[in-house]
Amino acid sequence: MKKWYKNEYTFGAEVLRIAFGIMFLLVGIKKFRMGFTGFADALVAGDGQLAQEVPNIALYVYGLALPVLEFGAGLALLLKKYVKEAYFTIAILYLTFIFGMQYDGNTAKVGTEYLPGLLTLSVAVFFTAKAGKGKK
Numbered sequence: 001m002k003k004w005y006k007n008e009y010t011f012g013a014e015v016l017r018i019a020f021g022i023m024f025l026l027v028g029i030k031k032f033r034m035g036f037t038g039f040a041d042a043l044v045a046g047d048g049q050l051a052q053e054v055p056n057i058a059l060y061v062y063g064l065a066l067p068v069l070e071f072g073a074g075l076a077l078l079l080k081k082y083v084k085e086a087y088f089t090i091a092i093l094y095l096t097f098i099f100g101m102q103y104d105g106n107t108a109k110v111g112t113e114y115l116p117g118l119l120t121l122s123v124a125v126f127f128t129a130k131a132g133k134g135k136k
Contacts, residue, residue: 009130016124021077024090028071040064048104062096069093087125094118 031039040063044056051059069089076086094114101110 007131009127013124013127013131016120016127017077017080017083020087020090020121020124021074023074024070025074025078028067028069028074031067032071037064039067048100050100050103066093083128084125087121087128091118091121094121 034042040060043051043063044059045051046059070093073086073089073093076082094117098110098114098118101107101114
């Protein structure tokens with residue numbers, strides 16, 4: 001427990017790392033429970049404007065990669081391995097979510113879920129960088 005208090009940023013960095021790890025691990029598992037191709041099939045069959053304009057193969061590849069990336073990033077954060085890479089992956093995922101929602105005109109979810117999540121992710125990265133300065 002003492003390692004969580006090396007400096008004023010360490011506790012926040014650890015709490016946010018664990019929270020993001022659990023969240024992304026669970027959303028990855030949720031998509032895997034649809035079957036490996038289930039989420040990709042649902043994404044291609046979607047009725048949103050983006051689903052109608054983007055080539056099906058691009059949506060399918062994104063649908064196959066998304067659960068793997070979410071699960072992998074969550075697992076990496078929980079295991080405290082490749083934390084910077086996991087945060088970078090999550091940031092890119094959030095940006096793709098924001099783009100997709102904005103393109104479809106669903107700005108409510110962007111403002112209430114994805115932008116606050118991206119802001120919290122920024123705080124987590126900041127805390128992680130500051131907490132690392134306390135290491136010897």
